[in-house]
Amino acid sequence: xxxISPLIVALVVASTPxxxxxxxxxxxxxxxxxxxxxxxxxxxxQGNSSYTSDASIVFAPNTTYNVWSPLTFPIxxxxxxxxxxxxxxxxxxxxxxEGVASSNYSGAWIAFAGGNNVTLSGTEDPEWGWMDGxxxxxxxxxxxxxxxxxxxxxxxxxxxxxxLKVYKPPAWNFLTSGSTNVHIYNNTIIARSDNASSFxxxxxxxxxxxxxxxxxxxxxxxxxxxxxDGWNAGGTNLLFEHNYVVNGDDCLTVGSGxxxxxxxxxxxxxxHGLSIxxxxxxxxxxxxxxxxxxNTIMNTTLYGARxxxxxxxxGAAIxxxxxxIMFMDVMFPIYVTQNYWxxxxxxxxxxxxxxxxxxxxxxxxxxxxxxxxxxxxxxxSCISDPCWYYVANATGNEVIILDLYPDTALNVVAxxxxxxxxxxxPVAAMCNSSTTSNDVGFECWDGTxxxxxxxx
Ligand SMILES: *[C@@H]1O[C@H](CO)[C@@H](O)[C@H](O)[C@H]1NC(C)=O
Ligand SMILES: *[C@@H]1O[C@H](CO)[C@@H](O)[C@H](O)[C@H]1NC(C)=O
Ligand SMILES: *[C@@H]1O[C@H](CO)[C@@H](O)[C@H](O)[C@H]1NC(C)=O
Ligand SMILES: *[C@@H]1O[C@H](CO)[C@@H](O)[C@H](O)[C@H]1NC(C)=O
Ligand SMILES: *[C@@H]1O[C@H](CO)[C@@H](O)[C@H](O)[C@H]1NC(C)=O
Ligand SMILES: *[C@@H]1O[C@H](CO)[C@@H](O)[C@H](O)[C@H]1NC(C)=O
Ligand SMILES: *[C@@H]1O[C@H](CO)[C@@H](O)[C@H](O)[C@H]1NC(C)=O
Ligand SMILES: *[C@@H]1O[C@H](CO)[C@@H](O)[C@H](O)[C@H]1NC(C)=O
Ligand SMILES: *[C@@H]1O[C@H](CO)[C@@H](O)[C@H](O)[C@H]1NC(C)=O
Ligand SMILES: *[C@@H]1O[C@H](CO)[C@@H](O)[C@H](O)[C@H]1NC(C)=O
Ligand SMILES: *[C@@H]1O[C@H](CO)[C@@H](O)[C@H](O)[C@H]1NC(C)=O
Ligand SMILES: *[C@@H]1O[C@H](CO)[C@@H](O)[C@H](O)[C@H]1NC(C)=O
Numbered sequence: 147x148x149x150i151s152p153l154i155v156a157l158v159v160a161s162t163p164x165x166x167x168x169x170x171x172x173x174x175x176x177x178x179x180x181x182x183x184x185x186x187x188x189x190x191x192q193g194n195s196s197y198t199s200d201a202s203i204v205f206a207p208n209t210t211y212n213v214w215s216p217l218t219f220p221i222x223x224x225x226x227x228x229x230x231x232x233x234x235x236x237x238x239x240x241x242x243x244e245g246v247a248s249s250n251y252s253g254a255w256i257a258f259a260g261g262n263n264v265t266l267s268g269t270e271d272p273e274w275g276w277m278d279g280x281x282x283x284x285x286x287x288x289x290x291x292x293x294x295x296x297x298x299x300x301x302x303x304x305x306x307x308x309x310l311k312v313y314k315p316p317a318w319n320f321l322t323s324g325s326t327n328v329h330i331y332n333n334t335i336i337a338r339s340d341n342a343s344s345f346x347x348x349x350x351x352x353x354x355x356x357x358x359x360x361x362x363x364x365x366x367x368x369x370x371x372x373x374x375d376g377w378n379a380g381g382t383n384l385l386f387e388h389n390y391v392v393n394g395d396d397c398l399t400v401g402s403g404x405x406x407x408x409x410x411x412x413x414x415x416x417x418h419g420l421s422i423x424x425x426x427x428x429x430x431x432x433x434x435x436x437x438x439x440x441n442t443i444m445n446t447t448l449y450g451a452r453x454x455x456x457x458x459x460x461g462a463a464i465x466x467x468x469x470x471i472m473f474m475d476v477m478f479p480i481y482v483t484q485n486y487w488x489x490x491x492x493x494x495x496x497x498x499x500x501x502x503x504x505x506x507x508x509x510x511x512x513x514x515x516x517x518x519x520x521x522x523x524x525x526x527s528c529i530s531d532p533c534w535y536y537v538a539n540a541t542g543n544e545v546i547i548l549d550l551y552p553d554t555a556l557n558v559v560a561x562x563x564x565x566x567x568x569x570x571x572p573v574a575a576m577c578n579s580s581t582t583s584n585d586v587g588f589e590c591w592d593g594t595x596x597x598x599x600x601x602x
Contacts, residue, residue: 171201176213177231182214189219199223203204205231206272212236216245218252222261229268229310233277235294239284242316243292251407252438254321256296260301268309268333281314285339292578293317300324308332318395322381323403330386337393339526382406393417394527399449400438401425402432402461409439416526419449419478422466423485426459426503443471446518447524448535450479451510454486455503457495462504473515477525477542478535479565480510482558483549502551510546510560519543519567543574544593546588552582560587560599 172442176186191197198220209231219227235255236242256277258264268275277296284293296319299307305328312319312335319335322328380575386409391397397414400407400422409420420439425432432455444450451468473479484502487495519542522531537547543566549556563575577590587601 155208168200171196173197173203175205177209183211184215184217201225203227205229208381216251221259222264224263226265235279237280246292246294254298257298263304264302265306275535276311276313278313279315281316284316303529323579326382328384332388335391362381396421404434406436409442413443415445419452425455430457437466439468444473446475449481450476453482455484456486459503460501464506467509469511471513475518477518480546484551485549493596500556504554506556508558514564519566543571547575547576552581
């Protein structure tokens with residue numbers, strides 16, 4: 147291995163100080179071929195406060211950086227982090243797992259501790275600005291132990307994430323918890339597996355927490371998968387647009403604490419939809435409000451629009467709209483459940499006396515597309531029988547499933563749903579009129595989808 151010190155060149159350009167303002171510092175992140183680039187970068191950031199305010203931190207063009215251990219940016223003020231080269235995870239899975247298990251791991255492989263006016267950007271050059279996660283080997287091994295969250299952009303006020311490109315992340319991608327006024331646009335995630343038998347379990351952006359697979363048994367049959375959610379947080383005043391996401395879990399997950407979030411003009415392929423939840427686990431009090439998802443193509447995703455809260459949850463999700471959604475070969479274009487439980491852990495809980503997370507003012511409008519109802523078709527994340535997403539009594543032809551609790555769902559409406567099934571079978575709906583207090587826009591029954599005057 148080459149000795150590092152002579153190869154580390156920290157190019158620091160301090161511009162002429164502007165009148166009344168601190169000098170702007172541009173820090174070019176040093177790179178040493180064949181070695182981990184993280185320790186030198188973190189030492190520089192900790193050792194020099196001119197790099198953490200009024201500064202540009204630049205991963206240089208034409209350079210592939212080795213991000214071989216978890217990287218945490220300290221609190222930043224007026225800083226842009228520009229990724230003009232490529233970043234690379236370790237190819238050694240054990241090394242990543244050791245990093246995730248280490249005491250200095252701050253919740254993501256690349257974490258921002260927080261700050262004000264922080265921009266994280268890649269480059270428009272299609273060959274550069276990528277974070278390469280070497281995820282394929284993780285997916286092929288169904289490796290679920292100590293998987294890294296990709297990026298944590300947490301506790302930031304006035305932030306931007308743009309032109310970032312992520313290739314085959316081992317697991318989840320972005321976490322924006324605790325941040326406010328953040329614009330996230332023109333980012334690309336490509337987590338497409340090379341082979342049909344391995345599946346990329348990952349979420350694009352989690353506003354909530356990262357879902358942990360707490361245990362996973364490979365050798366037993368049937369294979370079972372256990373989910374649980376980690377800590378909850380939220381983000382406020384977030385705008386996502388022009389993002390291109392190919393992945394294997396939620397395209398966007400909005401969790402408790404989220405307020406005023408817009409997702410628009412984007413593309414999601416292969417994942418689990420535009421989701422709210424899960425909320426109210428273990429009776430916790432959730433709050434989600436003012437969320438808009440619009441103008442998005444959902445291509446071969448499991449769900450289009452999804453809401454889920456746990457049986458026995460508290461709190462509410464209020465003012466949520468999904469509109470102008472085109473769905474291509476999607477199994478469940480619209481799926482709402484206030485009755486989520488872990489099918490891997492046991493039977494449906496008895497919920498006669500517990501509370502439910504309330505939902506109010508939910509609108510599904512202008513959904514157009516095709517329902518994947520091919521007999522025998524299984525979505526890639528199904529590794530059990532029945533699949534984890536199995537819905538009792540569903541025919542597979544449903545454009546909308548409303549699984550609600552009485553007196554806890556107010557003003558849930560679906561308008562202008564235009565669907566066809568791949569087999570040509572009539573489009574269906576599931577809905578129990580004893581759980582709804584308003585006209586939902588279609589005949590509320592388990593049967594053919596028949597829109598009414600409100601729904602057309
Ligand atoms: C910190 O960075 C500034 C701006 O580049 C530079 O002038 C200064 O020498 C650095 N200080 C240390 C201790 O490295
Ligand atoms: C990019 O890096 C390679 C290898 O170090 C070098 O040969 C090439 O000249 C560099 N290109 C540019 C445009 O800097
Ligand atoms: C915010 O940071 C950017 C650099 O990313 C800088 O150009 C701008 O001046 C900063 N805004 C304020 C108000 O300081
Ligand atoms: C992978 O990393 C582990 C832990 O650091 C190490 O023991 C092992 O030798 C590495 N494997 C290879 C092939 O480098
Ligand atoms: C940067 O990484 C991406 C994704 O792995 C790769 O496709 C691209 O070729 C890399 N760029 C260069 C110049 O190696
Ligand atoms: C935000 O800051 C709070 C308080 O310091 C901390 O508890 C929390 O973990 C931080 N969240 C993120 C996502 O960094
Ligand atoms: C996104 O990137 C495309 C192509 O690089 C560019 O034309 C477009 O203006 C960008 N969009 C935004 C909102 O910056
Ligand atoms: C909602 O968030 C958007 C995008 O960040 C922002 O422009 C808008 O002012 C916010 N609305 C309110 C009422 O705060
Ligand atoms: C939809 O996704 C499939 C892979 O599931 C891909 O082959 C196809 O090109 C995508 N269609 C569009 C319009 O992007
Ligand atoms: C929901 O939207 C209505 C109408 O825009 C508004 O009056 C109300 O304050 C919103 N409720 C919440 C909890 O955001
Ligand atoms: C049910 O909701 C009420 C009113 O919000 C609350 O006081 C009570 O603690 C909740 N019960 C449970 C079991 O969560
Ligand atoms: C499924 O349908 C059967 C027959 O109508 C009914 O008894 C049963 O309760 C239904 N199951 C669910 C979970 O709705």
